[in-house]
Amino acid sequence: MAASELxxxxxxxxxxxxxxxxxLPTSGTRRVPGLRREEVALLVGLSVDYYVRLEQGRERGPSAQVVDALATALRLDEDGRLHLFRLAGLSPRARAAAVADRVDPSLLQLMDAWPDNPTIIYNRAYDVLAANAIADALFHEWTHSRNLMHMVFTDPAARRFYVDWHDVARNSVAGFRLGYGAAPQDPRIQQVLTELRDGSSEFAQLWIANDARGKTMESKRFEHHAVGPLTLTMQTFDVRSSPGQALVIYHAAPGSPSSEALALLGSLAATAREGI
Incomplete structure (x- = not known):
């Protein structure tokens, strides 16, 4: 990883x-947003010159203690801390070839055993590698793209489908950057990054913000063309047998209108699968 990225x-x-x-005191005229370099250096206990060299890429070997202190001073969460360590070259990186796209057959069987819960598996490039029938129905049979990043930023229907599109866009870029930090030389990640930078000014702007954050549990609102509004909670799990893959399961609150809409979606998916 180039020092300039750090x-x-x-x-x-x-x-x-x-x-x-x-x-820290806030008096006086401030020419830059946020903290000054000397203020970060003060919080971390570094000389200003050393911290400036870090930002300029002239210092390439910060110790783990320095990186840990920087993470604390900058109030990074666990994902941000992990990303900072990776940028500093202090945590193992996955090789590009190690990003597996094959989904374990037993995991596919498990996904099919959840006909009422949209379930997908995607890789670090946000390519959807597998989806059960109700997930296919939720995401409109992936008619635009089977890449979630392309779907969010280049599908004209995305802003209607994702009710809170701006939040979805911001969180998607933060998650994509975390995967990029784990395997920056992976050719597929590089391809998607280039396509999005060239094809979406909004992605390019969010990418510059340098957010790195993984998905755990969150709620998403959808406006589906067939069943109407849906509010679904999503749980995300790392697939330990295939590093770089993530399993996402969506569900609705029992007895809610979204639960009824999801049941209808499942029925429509089953009907379509049987060719009725």
Whole structure:
């Protein structure tokens, strides 16, 4: 990983912190958003010159102790801390060839055993590798793309389908960057990144923000053309047998209108599968 990416990340993170958030005085005219370089250096216990060299890419070997102190000073969460360590070259990286696209057959059987819960598996490039029938129905049979990033940023219908499109877009880019940090030389990740930078100004702007954050549990609102509004909770799990793959399961609150709509969607999916 080029040192400039470490510098970009440090600059982006300090720009998003106000002095009062880290108990520093806020008086005087400030020419930059967020914290100044000297303020970060003060919080971490570094010389200003050393910190400047880090941001400029002239210092290429920060110790684990320095990186840990930077993560604490910049108020990074666990995903952000992991990403910072990776950028500093202090955690193992997956080789490009290690990003597996084959889905374990037993996992496919398990997905089919959840006919009422849309379930997908995607890789670090956000390519959907597998989906059960109701997930195919939820995502309109993937008519635009089987890549979730392309779906969010290049499908004209995405802003209607994802009710909270701006939140979905921001979270998707943060998750994509986390996968990129784990395997930056993977050719498929590089291809998707290039396509999105060239094809979506909104993606390019969000990419510059340098957010890195994985998915755990969150709620998403959809407007589906066949069954109407859906509010679904999604749970995301790493597939330990295939590093780089993630399993996502959607479900609705029992007895809710979304639960009824999801049941209808499942019925439509079953009918379509049987060719009725």
């Amino acid at each position: 510098g970009d990340y440090l600059r982006a993170r300090r720009a998003q912190l106000r002095p009062d958030e880290v108990n």
